[in-house]
Amino acid sequence: MSEETPRKKFxxxxxxxxxxxxxxxxxxxxxxxxxxTMGDRASDKKIIRVAHWQLEPGYREALxxxxxxxxxxxxxxxxxxxxxxxxxxxxxxxxxxxxxxxSGTAPxxxxxxxxxxxxGNAIARFFTPLGDYVSEPNPYNSREFTSPELxxxxxxxxxxxxxxxTFLDGMEGGWNEDLNDxxxxxVSNFGKLRLFYNMDVLAKVKAFILKxxxxxxxxxxxxxxxxxxENGETAGYLPDSQSLRDWLANDHPPETLGxxxxxxxxxxxxxxxxxxxxxxxxxxxxYFVSDLANFYQPAFFSxxxxxxxxxxxxxxxxxxxxxxxxxxxxxFEDPALREFYEFSQDIASFFPVGYQGLDREQAQRRFVLGxxxxxxxxxxxxxxxFSGVAHRDNEEDRFEIEITPAPLPAEGExxxxxxxxxxxxxxxxxxxxxxxxxxxxxFEEALDFLKFLSSQPVNEEFNQNAQWLPATIAADxxxxxxxxxxxxxGFPGSQSLNLSRMRATIRTxxxxxxxxxxxxxxxxxEFVASxxxxxxxxxxxxxxFWFDEYESSVDRSLALHRKLAVETVNExxxxxxxxxxxxxxxxxxxxxKGDEGIHILSMWKKANPGEPFPEF
Amino acid sequence: MLPxxxxxxxxxxxxxxxxxxCGQPEPAPEDVPHLIRSGMSSLQIMDFDTAQADLATALxxxxxNDPKWGEVTFALAxxxxxxxxxxxxxxxxxxxxxxxxxxxDVSSKIKNAAxxxxxxxxxxxxxxxxxxxxxAARELYRQVIADQPTGEAGYQASLRLAQTYVQExxxxxxxxxxxxxxxxxxxxxxxPWASVAWQYAGDLQDEFLDNEELxxxxxxxxxxxxxxxxxxxxxxxxVMSQWALDLGKIxxxxxxxxxxxxxxxxxxxxxxxxxxxxxxxxxxxxxSLNEQATSAKTSR
Numbered sequence: 001m002s003e004e005t006p007r008k009k010f011x012x013x014x015x016x017x018x019x020x021x022x023x024x025x026x027x028x029x030x031x032x033x034x035x036x037t038m039g040d041r042a043s044d045k046k047i048i049r050v051a052h053w054q055l056e057p058g059y060r061e062a063l064x065x066x067x068x069x070x071x072x073x074x075x076x077x078x079x080x081x082x083x084x085x086x087x088x089x090x091x092x093x094x095x096x097x098x099x100x101x102x103s104g105t106a107p108x109x110x111x112x113x114x115x116x117x118x119x120g121n122a123i124a125r126f127f128t129p130l131g132d133y134v135s136e137p138n139p140y141n142s143r144e145f146t147s148p149e150l151x152x153x154x155x156x157x158x159x160x161x162x163x164x165x166t167f168l169d170g171m172e173g174g175w176n177e178d179l180n181d182x183x184x185x186x187v188s189n190f191g192k193l194r195l196f197y198n199m200d201v202l203a204k205v206k207a208f209i210l211k212x213x214x215x216x217x218x219x220x221x222x223x224x225x226x227x228x229x230e231n232g233e234t235a236g237y238l239p240d241s242q243s244l245r246d247w248l249a250n251d252h253p254p255e256t257l258g259x260x261x262x263x264x265x266x267x268x269x270x271x272x273x274x275x276x277x278x279x280x281x282x283x284x285x286x287y288f289v290s291d292l293a294n295f296y297q298p299a300f301f302s303x304x305x306x307x308x309x310x311x312x313x314x315x316x317x318x319x320x321x322x323x324x325x326x327x328x329x330x331x332f333e334d335p336a337l338r339e340f341y342e343f344s345q346d347i348a349s350f351f352p353v354g355y356q357g358l359d360r361e362q363a364q365r366r367f368v369l370g371x372x373x374x375x376x377x378x379x380x381x382x383x384x385x386f387s388g389v390a391h392r393d394n395e396e397d398r399f400e401i402e403i404t405p406a407p408l409p410a411e412g413e414x415x416x417x418x419x420x421x422x423x424x425x426x427x428x429x430x431x432x433x434x435x436x437x438x439x440x441x442x443f444e445e446a447l448d449f450l451k452f453l454s455s456q457p458v459n460e461e462f463n464q465n466a467q468w469l470p471a472t473i474a475a476d477x478x479x480x481x482x483x484x485x486x487x488x489x490g491f492p493g494s495q496s497l498n499l500s501r502m503r504a505t506i507r508t509x510x511x512x513x514x515x516x517x518x519x520x521x522x523x524x525x526e527f528v529a530s531x532x533x534x535x536x537x538x539x540x541x542x543x544x545f546w547f548d549e550y551e552s553s554v555d556r557s558l559a560l561h562r563k564l565a566v567e568t569v570n571e572x573x574x575x576x577x578x579x580x581x582x583x584x585x586x587x588x589x590x591x592x593k594g595d596e597g598i599h600i601l602s603m604w605k606k607a608n609p610g611e612p613f614p615e616f
Numbered sequence: 617m618l619p620x621x622x623x624x625x626x627x628x629x630x631x632x633x634x635x636x637x638c639g640q641p642e643p644a645p646e647d648v649p650h651l652i653r654s655g656m657s658s659l660q661i662m663d664f665d666t667a668q669a670d671l672a673t674a675l676x677x678x679x680x681n682d683p684k685w686g687e688v689t690f691a692l693a694x695x696x697x698x699x700x701x702x703x704x705x706x707x708x709x710x711x712x713x714x715x716x717x718x719x720x721d722v723s724s725k726i727k728n729a730a731x732x733x734x735x736x737x738x739x740x741x742x743x744x745x746x747x748x749x750x751x752a753a754r755e756l757y758r759q760v761i762a763d764q765p766t767g768e769a770g771y772q773a774s775l776r777l778a779q780t781y782v783q784e785x786x787x788x789x790x791x792x793x794x795x796x797x798x799x800x801x802x803x804x805x806x807x808p809w810a811s812v813a814w815q816y817a818g819d820l821q822d823e824f825l826d827n828e829e830l831x832x833x834x835x836x837x838x839x840x841x842x843x844x845x846x847x848x849x850x851x852x853x854x855v856m857s858q859w860a861l862d863l864g865k866i867x868x869x870x871x872x873x874x875x876x877x878x879x880x881x882x883x884x885x886x887x888x889x890x891x892x893x894x895x896x897x898x899x900x901x902x903x904s905l906n907e908q909a910t911s912a913k914t915s916r
Contacts, residue, residue, distance in 0.1 A: 124661030170882075306858070312822050314854055314885075424884040492884035561736070562698040566659055568729055569691045571768075573656070575725075581768075581808070585844040589812045592775060593819065596740055598783050602823060605785060 046442045048083045048449060049107035053093040053114065054188075054432060058383045060087050062465035070452050081445045090114070101126045101437075108440035109450065112184045112433045127435035128443060129181040134164035134171060140455030141166055147457060154474050158456050166456065168473055173430035184433030185450040187459065189469030191379020191484025192425050193289050195260075197253045199400040201267070201279070201373040208273070209266040210248040213240070221269045225262050227414055237261040238413040253404050258413035260406075264350040267373045283372035284351025285363035291351075292376045293344035293518070295406050299419040300340035301497035304330050308497070310603040315494035318501035319549045319600075322535065322542045323607045330497070332528040336418055341517055341524060343415065348518035356515060364388070370397060376406070379484035383467030386480055403483035423493030425486035430471035503548060505540040506531075543614040546604055550613070553597035560591050648674050652688060659691055664699040671695060686722030689713050690729060697733065702742040711737055728769040731756045732776060739780060750780050761800075771809035774800035775816060782820065790824040811841035815852075828859040832868070835859075850876050850883035857889070870896055 050063070067083045070076055086107055088096050097115040100106035112127060141158040150158075164171035164182065173186030212222050227236040238244065238258025247259060254260040264281035271279045284290050305316045308324030324330050330337070352358065352366065360381075367375040368388035375385070385401065392398045409416040434453075436446045452458055460475035469477050469484055477485065499510055509531055517527040535541045567584040570577070593599065604613050643651065655670030671692040678685050690713075697710035714730040739753035757780075760773035778793035797817045801810050818834035821827040835856050843849050853872045860869035873889035880886060 125663060129661075312819060312855065314851060314858075421887065424887060426882050426884050426886060488881070489887050490884070491888055494884075558740075561740075562662060565694045565698050565733070566662065568733075569656075569659060569687075569694050572690060572726060572729060573687055582844075582846070585809060585812050586846070588772065588775070589815060589844040592779060592812075592816050595779060595782065598785070599823070602785055606823075 044080055046079065046081045046445055048081060048109065048440075048442055048446050050083060050085045050434070050449075051088055051093075051097070051107040051110040052085070052432065052434070053088055053090040053111065055087055055089060056380055056384055056466075057387050059466045059468070060085065062462050062468075065465055066453055066458055066462040067449075069458065070449055073452075076445075076448075079445070081442070083449050104439050106437045106439070108437055108442055108446045109434050110437060112435040123176055123183050123435070124181075126438055127183050128438050128440075129183060130174070130185065130436070130447075131181040133447060134174075134182050135162045137161060138163040138166060138451045138455050140452050140458065145455060145457055150456075150474060158474065163451065163454075166473055167430060167454070167471055169428060169430045169471070171430075173471070174433050184435040185454050186430035186433045186471045187450075187453050188430065188432040188463055188466065189379065189428070189471050189484075190431045191382070191469050191481065192428070192486065193295055193376055193378055194403045194405055194483055195253070195292075196367065196375045196377065196382075196385060197402045197404070198367070198370060198373055199251070199253075199402050200370070201399075202253060202263075202402075203251060205263065205266045205270045205373065206248050206251075208270045209262065210245070212266075212269070213245060213248065219269065221265060225265050227412075234414060236414065238410075241412075253402050254407055256407050256410040256413060257415060257419070258409055261346065264373070268350070278366075278371040279373070280352045280366070280371065281350035281373050282347070283363045283367045283375040284348065284355040285358040285360055286356050287360035287363060287377075289377055290360065290363050290375065291344075291347070291518075292406065293340075293347045295376070295422075296343065296419060297340060297499075298423050298493045298496035299421060299491070300336055300343070300415075302421075302491060302495055303336060303418075304497050305495040310606055311599060314492065316496060316498050318498050318503060318507075319545055319603075321497045321499070321502065322506065322545050323603070324497070325535065326542045327607055332524075332531070338524070339415060339418055341514070341527070344514065344518045345520065356519070368392070370399060379469055379481060382480060382484065386467065403480075405483075405487055421491040422487070422489075424488055424490030426488035426490075428486040432471075503545045506534055506542075506545065509534045538614070539616055544616060546600070547614050547616050550597045550600040553594065553600050557591065557594040557596045560587065560594055563587055564591055643673050643677065645677050648677050651677075652684065655688075655695075656691060659695055662698075664695045667695040668692065668699065680720060686717060686720065686726045689717055689722075690726055693717075693730070693733065697737065704742065704746070707737060707742055724763060725769065728760045728764050728773070731760050732769070732772055735760075735773075735776060739776075750783075754780055766804035767807060768809060770804060771800055771807060771813060775813060778816075782824070785824075787825060790820055794820055808841065808844075811838045812844045814838040814841070815843060822859070828862055832856055832859040832863065832865075850880040850885055853880075854885045854889070857892075866896055866900075 050067070052063075054060070054063075063085050067085060071082055094114045097106065097110060098117050101115070101117065106126070112123060117126075137160055138158075141161075141163075143155055143159050146155050146158055148155075158166055164174075167173070167186065168189065169186070171182060171186065174182045174184040176183045209222070212219050225236055225238070227234070227239050229235070238256070238261070244259065244262075247255065254263050267279065267281040270276070282290075282292065284292075288294060304321075304324060305314065307329050308316060308320045308327075310320050310323060311317070332338075348355070352372075355363075358366075360377075363372075363375060364377070364381060364385060365388075366372045368385060369392075377385070382403070389398055389401060406422065408422055409419055434450055436443055436450070440446055453462065454472055456472050456474050459470045459472040463470040463475065463481075464478045467478060467481060469481050499507060502510065513522065513527050513530050516522045517524065522530075538544060564584065564587045567580060567587055570580045571584055574580070601613055604611075651670045651674035655667045655674060658664075658667035658670060671688055675685075675688050675692055678688065693710040693713035696706040696713070699706050711734060714734050717730040718727055735753040735756035738749040738756070741748050754777055757773040757777040760769050761777070764770050764773075774796055778796040781789040781793040781796070783789075794817055797813050797820075801813050801817075804810065814834045815838035818831040818838065821834060822831035835852065838844075839849075839852070839856070843852055853876050857869045857872035857876075860866070860872060870893055873893040876883055876885050876889040877893060883889075
């Protein structure tokens with residue numbers, strides 16, 4: 001028997017080590033190749049990356065065109081600068097920015113917002129303040145760049161005005177109230193909520209209604225629309241009149257709220273009469289702006305603003321709203337509230353069945369396919385809707401679209417006394433605010449690009465191509481976008497019972513129950529009972545709101561105090577800076593008003609004399 | 617073989633650590649201007665940790681005779697005092713730095729800013745439950761007023777002092793606060809800070825004493841000088857117009873509405889102001905027509 005040499009046992013650790021080394025080499029190699037081909041080292045080029053989440057049709061292409069124009073400018077070529085865009089989906093934009101901002105690898109230019117770590121003072125950690133640059137004229141607004149067809153006075157103004165004064169909103173969209181400085185450059189305008197009408201459907205339905213109106217025996221659906229009494233209560237929307245018949249005979253969309261309600265009711269009747277299974281009056285969805293009732297709510301609740309006021313300021317806070325209810329200044333039995341919720345039920349009845357399970361895209365698709373007479377949305381959706389309709393396969397499926405603001409009730413129509421105005425859009429702020437990353441190695445070049453993009457001629461062309469509203473003065477929008485220009489006429493929307501600034505427990509209950517009420521899944525009494533239950537529960541209701549608001553007010557006061565302390569340092573270093581001094585006085589006044597939450601205690605005392613302040 | 621790999625890795629780690637440690641030279645006096653600049657810019661963006669690190673290093677390298685010593689000490693104290701989350705230790709360090717300023721030869725401006733800062737530390741709890749010393753704060757504010765009765769320091773101290781009385785939330789204490797504010801305005805009526813004082817006095821009259829008449833009068837004085845928070849002027853004019861309306865001062869209300877319409881095209885109050893103006897102009901118009909008709913009848 002020969003002596004066998006013992007077989008050496010195989011060590012599996014070598015395999016693991018081998019896999020680790022191969023993995024490392026692969027990853028390092030890939031990183032090296034990518035940094036050589038995609039990064040700044042591909043050549044000596046200065047690459048300026050622009051990140052945004054505007055994936056609406058046309059926006060990227062329009063930005064590409066502006067970027068190409070910039071990249072082809074002689075001085076940009078000479079300096080070997082290249083701007084590229086990174087369009088990132090809205091869903092991951094926040095995570096993308098958070099990771100890259102912290103790791104120091106964020107794009108040179110990024111749209112400020114979305115990310116939870118770049119709100120409030122934190123913006124200053126990651127983005128460069130632009131206050132030192134906005135007072136100088138924008139060189140791309142000089143006569144060399146603006147069109148000779150422009151009004152000569154406007155050309156002179158653009159050439160000499162400070163950069164910030166060449167924005168429609170005075171560059172407020174880039175202003176950071178917390179930090180008292182400009183941190184971004186807004187380059188587009190969103191445009192507020194408007195109604196999109198399918199004009200083919202409109203013509204057919206109006207003819208159908210006119211025919212019904214002219215009948216000696218009007219159909220029941222039409223009789224229900226005329227303003228009348230039902231069991232001692234007002235029902236219907238508007239009176240029959242010659243002006244109404246004149247409107248029915250022309251080709252204009254509804255001009256009053258009564259006409260809108262008649263039109264939507266007419267669409268329903270037309271659908272039944274013609275057996276059109278899919279056509280609905282309004283393409284509603286769970287997307288906030290597609291529920292038209294939300295637009296009218298501030299107006300319905302506006303009459304309470306002064307009555308519930310506790311802080312002497314005209315805007316109504318969530319706390320004042322809840323306190324007003326607790327004080328009995330308003331109740332859910334008031335006509336304004338009852339009428340609003342009846343209105344919201346009527347509006348919801350014009351939406352497709354199960355609309356709360358539909359999202360924004362589904363609502364848009366329904367309208368584009370011609371299965372809705374109306375959709376409500378903002379300017380940001382306009383290009384998608386227009387291009388969707390224009391690209392329908394069959395030419396006969398394409399239709400004309402007309403856009404109008406949501407109409408107000410005319411005198412003599414239902415709700416005319418409750419809705420005298422729509423919320424004013426006078427204080428709009430331009431959007432898509434682009435900031436420059438603090439660690440960008442190419443600040444000057446990035447700033448140069450933002451000046452280029454926000455100059456009158458470029459901003460006009462860019463937004464026309466994107467089918468958005470421009471952010472710069474004298475920059476004309478396309479004809480399609482004109483209806484989205486801000487309508488200054490109206491009342492301040494903040495002067496109304498404020499649900500949006502309500503504490504989360506009450507707001508969530510209010511919003512969710514209101515949705516169930518709108519679809520008749522619960523009764524009005526059940527709606528009121530559920531809300532009153534929450535509002536009466538001490539910790540999560542009205543009393544807890546006072547306590548939380550006091551605590552938040554103390555926090556806000558401390559945050560304001562930090563800003564003021566920094567301004568005091570500035571003032572000590574340089575007491576000749578008048579702007580800094582003015583800022584300091586403004587902050588000091590705000591600090592006096594905030595007063596470490598004392599004003600909340602004073603408001604409590606005023607609203608609840610003799611009652612101790614709630615503590616939890 | 618594995619032990620050999622382990623040894624190699626250990627050796628590489630040691631070399632790496634040594635190389636890494638060699639990278640940071642000790643700061644020298646010539647670095648002070650850079651450290652101050654860097655600390656101040658961190659302070660501007662409220663990065664108090666970085667500001668503290670740079671300013672503390674700079675301060676260590678500076679002599680108290682350095683002309684910038686006072687500013688840097690104050691800035692460092694502000695960075696410690698305002699750092700988040702709140703730390704009682706840092707606040708104590710800030711207090712000591714402010715006290716160093718009071719014990720030094722720095723300008724009276726810096727000293728008064730330090731007094732107000734210590735007063736605020738005494739008066740405001742850094743976190744819930746922390747004890748405060750309002751009498752000590754009042755004493756410091758009074759010292760500032762005595763040292764600098766006019767100008768920014770005098771106004772800040774007077775307004776802070778008044779605020780300590782407002783916090784008592786009684787009509788008497790609010791009256792006491794108003795007396796302090798009026799005394800300050802009397803000492804220095806032309807200062808731009810007078811606008812802040814008038815407006816705050818108006819707020820106290822409206823919110824705490826329900827006196828819209830005096831609130832309107834004080835706001836009118838602030839309006840004349842220009843509101844401190846200039847960007848909200850249209851809102852303040854609207855508030856004033858509501859007070860005027862309540863008091864039956866229609867002409868004043870109309871003047872305020874006209875200002876909103878003429879001077880604030882981007883105000884959300886513009887439509888309401890315009891409509892109210894038209895409504896009251898019509899009423900005044902018909903009133904004057906009636907008056908004319910009456911006088912015509914009488915003359916006949």
